[in-house]
Amino acid sequence: MFARGESQAAVARVLGVTTAAANHWYQAWQAKGRRGLKAAGRAGRKPRLGPAYLAKLDQALRAGPAAQGFTTEVWTLPRVATVLKRVTGVVHHPGHVWRVLRALGWSLQRPGRQSRERDEGAIARWKSRRWPRLKKMGMGRRPTLRDENGLSSRRAARSETSTRVGIASPQNN
Numbered sequence: 001m002f003a004r005g006e007s008q009a010a011v012a013r014v015l016g017v018t019t020a021a022a023n024h025w026y027q028a029w030q031a032k033g034r035r036g037l038k039a040a041g042r043a044g045r046k047p048r049l050g051p052a053y054l055a056k057l058d059q060a061l062r063a064g065p066a067a068q069g070f071t072t073e074v075w076t077l078p079r080v081a082t083v084l085k086r087v088t089g090v091v092h093h094p095g096h097v098w099r100v101l102r103a104l105g106w107s108l109q110r111p112g113r114q115s116r117e118r119d120e121g122a123i124a125r126w127k128s129r130r131w132p133r134l135k136k137m138g139m140g141r142r143p144t145l146r147d148e149n150g151l152s153s154r155r156a157a158r159s160e161t162s163t164r165v166g167i168a169s170p171q172n173n
Contacts, residue, residue, distance in 0.1 A: 002029050049100060053088040058104050060087050074111065 001011045002025075012022035028036035049057070060083050065073055068083050077094040080101060085091050092100060098108075 002026055048090045049088060053090065054100075054104060056087050057084055057100070061104070061106070 001014070006014075008022040008026050009019055011025070012019045015022070025037060030036075060068065061075065061080065065075055065079060068079070068086075070079055077097045080097045081092050081094040084097065084100065101107075
């Protein structure tokens, strides 16, 4: 575009970038031609875990914690860091292992808390028998809150007015 004589502002507008970016590109083009506009390449260090290592780690994680010698069926970041070191030889701090897990498509899952005395049969019976009766009686609705005047919080307050304490409302006169 610069070679065709386009202005920096026109290039910025067409490409949806700032004029400062277009100016930077123009300076690079002036100094080195098309070579100056080529991508600079990767910023930062190359990852230590390539696709082959990630596949190995994913396979090891899918086998489960018990297959890796852990006593419970819960993956924690320190456990994943241990398996990562075992499988690939690459050491990651447990606090950064979540980035590797996210790259593999894993997400945070917290086990739900349930009491040991939980009786699934009793819960199912309550849901199928008692809850429908409560809903019919109106117990399944949101509670209606009333103020000291008996006004409901659900009702639209069209006729009520507010005024300072001690001053009579014009409606009440």
